[in-house]
């Protein structure tokens with residue numbers, strides 16, 4: 049089951065501490081959100097799952113965490129200064145601004161006027177001043193994608209790891225886009241996080257690898273609770289392709305506001321490495337190199353056997369963390385009718401994504417013996433390093449269960465008076481609501497097994 053509307057999700061997120069509007073006490077700042085106590089856990093878990101599948105579970109990918117501020121030269125030769133823009137129109141009646149390609153009819157969504165300007169390109173990159181002089185000569189861009197810092201580190205990574213093709217560099221982190229009309233909660237924001245893999249391959253093998261990564265990414269989303277049957281593939285038509293792409297397939301998901309892109313998997317060819325490379329004369333390459341590149345780097349790799357220099361092609365699966373968060377949350381959101389006619393809200397998250405792995409609940413909050421036993425158990429379970437374990441000392445079991453169902457905690461462990469007599473606790477399962485009596489010594493292996 050999914051949410052009926054975006055409002056159901058935004059309300060849950062605010063109420064339970066997943067996501068808040070940024071700077072809310074000052075009226076907010078459009079297109080920016082803050083992840084609260086539970087949101088940060090879920091987001092980190094999703095990123096960790098991506099990192100594990102990309103870096104730890106593979107033998108051909110290295111990690112990278114590069115700077116956000118980016119030299120204008122990089123984004124000049126990458127083509128972003130010239131082409132990273134959306135078509136903007138102004139309403140001459142009310143002065144509001146809109147993305148031309150988002151207008152359903154050719155009239156202003158705000159006042160209804162048809163007196164709109166012709167579309168003109170609006171560059172989406174944020175600029176900031178670098179250093180103490182603010183005269184416009186010393187500035188950097190906030191990166192619009194992590195990919196460029198991966199390309200400019202290509203030689204560094206190659207020199208320090210001795211990789212040969214095919215291999216990849218994975219990077220997760222913040223990226224910034226001055227969206228004309230940020231909207232639909234965390235779907236389209238101005239400050240977001242990306243999970244991007246640049247996978248470098250021998251030219252000629254690129255199309256095969258493109259298909260490999262499309263399949264791989266569908267399987268990964270499925271493991272995060274967004275099953276393949278809920279996803280569609282969209283082959284981006286040639287006229288809509290980004291300037292660097294030979295072909296792009298988008299993974300589309302039915303968000304509460306409509307079917308939109310969750311992740312894009314692009315064949316970037318040798319466009320970027322070629323563009324950042326200057327001295328090309330000794331390379332047998334296929335790159336269409338920008339003539340004026342001011343980079344001195346030779347972003348190519350030498351074949352160990354043939355000694356031939358190659359500018360690799362790049363296959364890039366690029367997913368938005370925030371959109372992933374929204375899709376995972378939407379898929380997990382369930383309202384269940386109970387036998388007694390009541391309803392319960394359950395977040396059926398995959399346990400590895402749950403913000404809280406288990407809640408330990410003493411039956412009575414003022415009973416020292418119960419609270420001490422619960423604290424000891426919490427400490428023991430936390431020591432397993434499986435994620436966050438919460439001591440829930442509210443004194444109201446029913447309320448605690450409801451709260452933990454709603455935030456997706458897979459297990460609630462209750463310490464009661466019987467615990468003091470026979471060292472057993474009750475473990476309640478979020479999904480089945482079944483309860484089991486388990487010896488305290490069994491609690492750790494039980495949790496480990498459940499989360500494995």
Ligand code: GAP
Pocket residue numbers: 192193194195225227234235236237238240242244309310311312364366367368369370371372
């Ligand atoms: N390096 C390639 C690249 O950046 P993209 O399609 O522009 O490709 C990748 O972005 C992913 O980032 C998208 O599939 C989407 O999930 C996410 N994304 C893009 N713009 C976004 C925005 N304004 N807010 C939230 N997520 C966004």
